[in-house]
Amino acid sequence: MTGRDPTEAATDGARSDGAANDPTADGGEPRRPPTEGGAPGEPLLSVEDLTTRFHVDRVISAVDGISYELRAGETLGIVGESGSGKSVSVRSLVGLVEEPGRIDGGAVRWKGADLVGAGRRTLRSIRGAEIGMVFQNAKSAFDPTYTVGEQIVEAVRAHRDLSRRAAREEAEGLLAEVGLPDPASNLDAYPHEYSGGMAQRAMIAMSLAGEPELLIADEPTTGLDVSIQAQIIDLFRRLIREREMALILISHDLGVVSQVAERILVMYAGRIVERGTRGQILESPRHPYTRSFLESIPDVDRRKELSSIPGSPPDLGSPPSGCRFHPRCPVADAGLCDAERPPPIDFGEGHTATCHAYTDAYAGEADFEAGSERGREVTR
Numbered sequence: 001m002t003g004r005d006p007t008e009a010a011t012d013g014a015r016s017d018g019a020a021n022d023p024t025a026d027g028g029e030p031r032r033p034p035t036e037g038g039a040p041g042e043p044l045l046s047v048e049d050l051t052t053r054f055h056v057d058r059v060i061s062a063v064d065g066i067s068y069e070l071r072a073g074e075t076l077g078i079v080g081e082s083g084s085g086k087s088v089s090v091r092s093l094v095g096l097v098e099e100p101g102r103i104d105g106g107a108v109r110w111k112g113a114d115l116v117g118a119g120r121r122t123l124r125s126i127r128g129a130e131i132g133m134v135f136q137n138a139k140s141a142f143d144p145t146y147t148v149g150e151q152i153v154e155a156v157r158a159h160r161d162l163s164r165r166a167a168r169e170e171a172e173g174l175l176a177e178v179g180l181p182d183p184a185s186n187l188d189a190y191p192h193e194y195s196g197g198m199a200q201r202a203m204i205a206m207s208l209a210g211e212p213e214l215l216i217a218d219e220p221t222t223g224l225d226v227s228i229q230a231q232i233i234d235l236f237r238r239l240i241r242e243r244e245m246a247l248i249l250i251s252h253d254l255g256v257v258s259q260v261a262e263r264i265l266v267m268y269a270g271r272i273v274e275r276g277t278r279g280q281i282l283e284s285p286r287h288p289y290t291r292s293f294l295e296s297i298p299d300v301d302r303r304k305e306l307s308s309i310p311g312s313p314p315d316l317g318s319p320p321s322g323c324r325f326h327p328r329c330p331v332a333d334a335g336l337c338d339a340e341r342p343p344p345i346d347f348g349e350g351h352t353a354t355c356h357a358y359t360d361a362y363a364g365e366a367d368f369e370a371g372s373e374r375g376r377e378v379t380r
């Protein structure tokens with residue numbers, strides 16, 4: 001098979017990474033061994049003040065100084081509306097932001113090793129082997145001219161020293177592991193013969209080819225019908241438990257994220273506005289945006305009207321001053337919220353939110369004592 005690297009194919013579906021087809025990328029950089037584990041107690045992944053901008057006719061501030069850590073085996077959800085920067089933030093981790101986008105500041109460390117300054121070949125080998133990637137619209141991620149099996153076999157062999165026959169057996173095992181029936185014959189099918197749900201399972205299988213320690217799944221259930229979504233969520237839960245992998249799950253759907261992630265980051269307009277455990281975010285959300293976001297989770301029983309967040313996400317080429325949510329916030333304090341960037345407020349046990357309403361300077365009308373009924377419904 002001489003087509004594109006299928007490990008790259010797993011990431012190409014939702015992007016157009018020029019590096020994937022650039023034969024000169026990192027020319028001469030030797031094939032790297034797996035990253036050694038960092039110092040004891042060191043996080044698997046550390047993101048510090050990450051800033052990614054797109055330099056077009058103006059500067060689009062897509063990710064504006066976000067920080068978080070992830071330890072081995074942890075599950076982290078990143079939620080926010082479309083355009084909140086959540087996808088760009090994870091693509092920035094592994095070198096999948098292409099020009100005119102670039103990382104303008106901050107650090108990303110994978111087991112202690114710097115990824116921002118790493119070469120393309122290093123990033124490609126890490127994201128194929130140590131960090132698996134799953135995106136939405138899996139069907140378009142596969143090369144239509146090769147069978148799914150050929151592409152998974154290639155991915156297996158790219159990261160593990162196996163014969164073609166052994167790699168095919170491994171690929172068959174991976175398809176079985178992700179719940180595809182009759183894996184031997186499905187290996188020989190072409191991508192167009194797969195349904196959307198089957199293709200998503202196959203892409204997840206391919207992401208496991210290098211036996212990753214971290215799986216990044218970006219909107220993996222978007223576009224699938226509700227019953228298939230539930231199956232894919234169950235699959236993620238089983239895989240991270242059985243393989244003891246860490247997971248970063250990106251979604252605009254807090255309901256989806258809350259079924260998998262232990263910790264949740266809420267992003268708005270390129271910034272993290274709230275972070276906490278699943279229980280903290282769902283049962284006692286502190287940020288007005290998180291509260292509005294919770295109210296917008298679809299209620300499958302249709303017991304009440306879905307409320308959408310008024311207004312639109314801001315233009316990140318000229319984001320609002322002060323709190324970026326202030327034009328849409330129902331409890332904004334004019335003169336404070338539109339003028340000063342809100343400080344992070346620590347609610348204890350890792351739960352923080354950036355909001356003026358919890359400071360003495362706030363003279364608005366927020367009453368945040370009541371919990372979120374919708375959040376409690378989601379957790380029931």
Ligand code: SF4
Pocket residue numbers: 287288289323324325326327329330331332333337342354355356357364366
């Ligand atoms: Fe609303 Fe002000 Fe808090 Fe922003 S800082 S979320 S505008 S109350």
